Amino acid sequence: MANSALDFSAFSSSALSAEETQLIEASVAQFGAPLLLLDCEVVRQQYRALARALPNVTLHFALKPLPHASVVRTLLAEGASFDLATSGEVELVASQGVPADKTIHTHPIKRDSDISDALNYGCTVFVVDNLNELDKFITYKDQVELLVRLSFRNAEAFADLSKKFGCTTEMAIEIITQAQQLGIRIKGLSFHVGSQTSSPQKYVDAILACKQVMETIVQLGLPALSTLDIGGGFPVSYAKQITPIEIFCAPINEALASLPQTVQVLAEPGRFIVAPAVMSVASVMGQAIREGKMWYYLDDGIYGSFSGLMFDEADYPIVTVNQDTQCFPSVLAGPTCDSIDVVAESIMLPKLNNGDLIVARMMGAYTSATATDFNFFKRAQTITLNEHENIQTLVC
Structure with a gap:
């Protein structure tokens, strides 16, 4: 039809x-x-709108809100990358021909089977937010690069994801220091300010806090961090209108511009891409x-x-x-x-x-x-x- x-x-x-x-x-x-x-035409339009609003950010679609093969194929054709959190999501993107180097695995708490399943697929970037999780990667230290997830509480969000995941800036430095001693490479930092975040200032504050952690890492003589993952949470309109995405992202881009040019920036949009x-x-x-x-x-x-x-x-x-x-x-x-x-x-x-x-x-x-x-x-x-x-x- x-x-x-x-x-x-x-x-x-x-x-x-x-x-x-x-x-x-x-x-x-x-x-x-x-x-x-x-x-799927709306999926394309939403992806392109966010890509224009965040021109220097690699968008990793978070499968969680709509893990559908048609969405994966549509976004893959757009050049999107993908954010995975489970072995089931690994199976989905693998079945649709997504190259493993276009994926990251961002669940902060994993079983050993989750790690091995992702590695067998070819995904090598993972997230940790505590020392117990870091220890799980000792066996895989020659195969992985890690992002340390920080917590930035946000009571205004639909879902305050920093209540369940993320660590303080002080703990992040401790994790990075311990990783250096264990021979595990820390690639960068990540955060998620919460779903349906109404104010871009939440992102700005988190970006600037991560910038300070990156500067502290260098001052401590540890390897400089090359990546910042700013998560998802970009809002969409349900019963009331929200700020257009290009205006919403303007202060985020300004904050990102303060980072060293060597830092690669990622994001994990989910709802924004598929809700409409x-x-x-x-x-x-x-x-x-x-x-x-x-x-x-x-x-x-x-x-x-x-x-x-x-x-x-x-x-x-x-x-x-x-x-x-x-x-x-x-x-x-x-x-x-x-x-x-x-x-x-x-x-x-x-x-x-x-x-x-x-x-x-x-x-x-x-x-x-x-x-x-x-x-x-x-x-x-x-x-x-x-x-x-x-x-x-x-x-x-």
Whole structure:
């Protein structure tokens, strides 16, 4: 089935275009519901936008939010590199022909099998944030280069990843010193300021702190560090507009310019690349009036594609294919027998019939990746659009 590239990232709950409606109805007619429509053209657009905004940074796509083969192939064709965290992710990129030298392994805590699996593939750059983890690389010291991850707490982020991972600047210096004694090469530093970070100042502060650590390392007579990984967390618009990425990244670029020219800078974008690239489609299974509100029960919910409402705190813009202007306070519930399986409360919707379609935008990150088959409701099928540039296709 042919189609043109669609703007799945349309801000807020704007009405569907005629083209979107046609695609959605044709897809449901062919594949059924629920569905996730993945537009690889949007993936390309997002990658290119971030590459322009961070012109001197090597982008390693973090597979975690959407580990899909079509996304890997699309980004590989764009020249992207990849950020891996598990052996499963290693298997995915290997199966899609990603050269190992375009990957880094950034999980701070690993089993020996995780290290050996990545090394067998050819990935040689790993992350540590404590001395116990450093000791795991003694056996592999002639094969690896390490990044030491620092912690920069960020209570404003959707997910403050520095709560679980990262070390202080003082500990980073201790790790680097110990590594030198063990004969393990430390390549550089890394950090992650947290998912959906609203202020670029968090990156600026972390970059400048890492710069100080790099200067201290040289003063101590240890080998100079050649790499800084600034992580991910670049924000996208869900229910409210955020700063355009080129403006958001301007102070980050200014801070990076203060680093020695010999320092290579990496980033690990995930959500920014894929969140706008997926639109979900669910159908109304049934309906009931409860406490004066109409409840619509969908064939997708919290345990499926809307899992991000639980794990990610995302606020997905929701629209209906039925575009009647008269709307009523309504509730959207998922299909399972669990009472927490509610997608939206007090949402204004037109009167819907069984079989009508509900569409959510910005569904590319932490949706299908965290979906389950709970209650034996099968998770939504992902349909790929426009994987090959300039060739408009829709495939299962």
